[in-house]
Amino acid sequence: MPDQAESARRATIRDVAAQAGVSIGTASKALNGQGKLRRETRDRVAAAARELGFAPNLLARGLLGGRTYTVGMITTDSFGRFSIPVMLGAEDALGSGQISVFMCDTRDDPARERSYVEGLLSRRVDGLIVTGRRVEPRPSVGTRLGIPVVYAMTQSLDSDEPAVIPDDRGAGQLAALHLIGAGRHRLGHITGPERFLAVRKRASGFCEAAASAGVGISTSDVLYGEWSEQWGREAARILLRTAPDVDSIFCGSDQLARGVSDSLQRMGRRVPDDIALVGVDNWEPMALGADPPLTSIDMCLEDVGRQAAELLLAAIGGTPAHGLTTVPCRLIARASTRSSA
Amino acid sequence: MPDQAESARRATIRDVAAQAGVSIGTASKALNGQGKLRRETRDRVAAAARELGFAPNLLARGLLGGRTYTVGMITTDSFGRFSIPVMLGAEDALGSGQISVFMCDTRDDPARERSYVEGLLSRRVDGLIVTGRRVEPRPSVGTRLGIPVVYAMTQSLDSDEPAVIPDDRGAGQLAALHLIGAGRHRLGHITGPERFLAVRKRASGFCEAAASAGVGISTSDVLYGEWSEQWGREAARILLRTAPDVDSIFCGSDQLARGVSDSLQRMGRRVPDDIALVGVDNWEPMALGADPPLTSIDMCLEDVGRQAAELLLAAIGGTPAHGLTTVPCRLIARASTRSSA
DNA sequence: GGCATCAAGGAATAGGTTTTCCTCACCCTA
């Protein structure tokens, strides 16, 4: 393959046709395996294309075919920790099918979002993926765009629009079962702001699973606060005061778990011997950096992204989806819940 | 503005022209403020466009004009912690000029990279930004692509190609001056693998600045290791053994600094009273979550991205850049270096 | 030998926009 382009102007199919001594139409057929052509002609065209470093102009193709093999991705949280893996998974599902992704960060500004959507529509993307910070429902990006839209890690207030989110309730259950399975019976839960839907779902999943295993913790025992290590430290002190015999804590994020771990150890409790800890996010720099490393629930965000992309592809292909799809979480066991036996 | 599209087919300029009772060419001129048209005609066309929710097909425009107002962004580190802010800054500089960004993650796989570049070229992007994990030089993505390329947070082995990177040497100097300015005189440096160019540059900047302030630390005293909290903990123990009177440590990342801080405090040293700590990255979840919060050097990655994008725009506009551009870092002072007075 | 069939490839069209060049009518001046 000679170096990509002749630097000046990219070769067009017209150049290829001329070089191969055939018409444009014939060249097109040869390159796309269409029509009735002699073997030798195909080869000649292929050789010319190779020689000229020809690559079809996808703009022209898109203009003609009505499909651009391009999708838009809109994120509201500055490519944050959540939307990135989602993007990664989506890119994975799309990229392998030769679809390119336009990325747009709205910074949570509706006006900016509107203008991005306009731009994407003008570029004739085949579909849209909308991803957000957390799982809270948000205003629809538009229901009559003429192209399919899938939400990932967030949902539209118009609840019929397809959305893919992690199974937060399942995350809570997973945590409870893991802790109980490790022989813990006095559970605590320290988590983020109660206004987050995901927070409430996890808490209820956790409490329910505990209850049905005969271990008592009610949602009113849950400690809600900010998403900060600072709150983790503080909450640990509070919890130890109100429930000094606690032997395990489920933390709503790895950051919280770090704070909790730190605080507990300063208060002389050993992790996991005295108190076991489970975090959420499986955010490796946090979870692995902790001492001891944190058991954490991975929300499989890449799967969320992948599934969203697959739903989008199906919709583009004519099979739209509706409503919510949840993706199961996975618990990654590490030293912070190692059996104290 | 009536709801975006008529759901079925997007309105074209032909529809607008028909509705306004003018020819296509006239409609185009009216919408773009070109040509000689009566005021009333322009208004009529504008009204029709609004009514039909017309937005020009950017594919067609790109096909015709040779410019797509689109750039490709290639990252090698899975949208990691470094390339994201860079992307953000770039998107900032580009987005406000109505340029859309194709995002591609190569996962460090040259074959994948090649195929992405092909795809972007086929989509006739106007330029390329290549961003990487750290600042190490990498093989060129191609020097005869026919479109300008700018590297950000990484450089091409072909050193003439334009690249924008943070001023790592300056980061080291900043750290040294800050610590010395806070009255510290026995400096240590714990950092990442010596094979990283950025690591060596920071170390030499740090040692030089210290030397020229009359404080002795040689590059041979630097502790090199992995980029992990674990290494931070271990290195702190080593350092305290070999230099028990150290009163300040410059850490090559916030993660390292977290490990160091943790380890020091377990060994009974107070931060910052006994030992002051400076990290690098200003990675907020890490730096703010630490106790005490970490002073850290912000590499202003968004500025790196912004500048790269600006260079790219200039190159697209006909004024290509060459060689290295460095972006200054900024020290964010927090409690870990609060004067012990 | 005439006709249908078939292989091979050319010509033309569509897709949506911008831009250049034309046309047409009108007014002004010599």
Place this chain on the structure above:
DNA sequence: TAGGGTGAGGAAAACCTATTCCTTGATGCC
């Protein structure tokens, strides 16, 4: 009144590709 200038807008080319329809020559069959 002829010629030129001008204001307003139309027609058509150009961008590049894929596809549909045609043409051409050759072959096979009755």
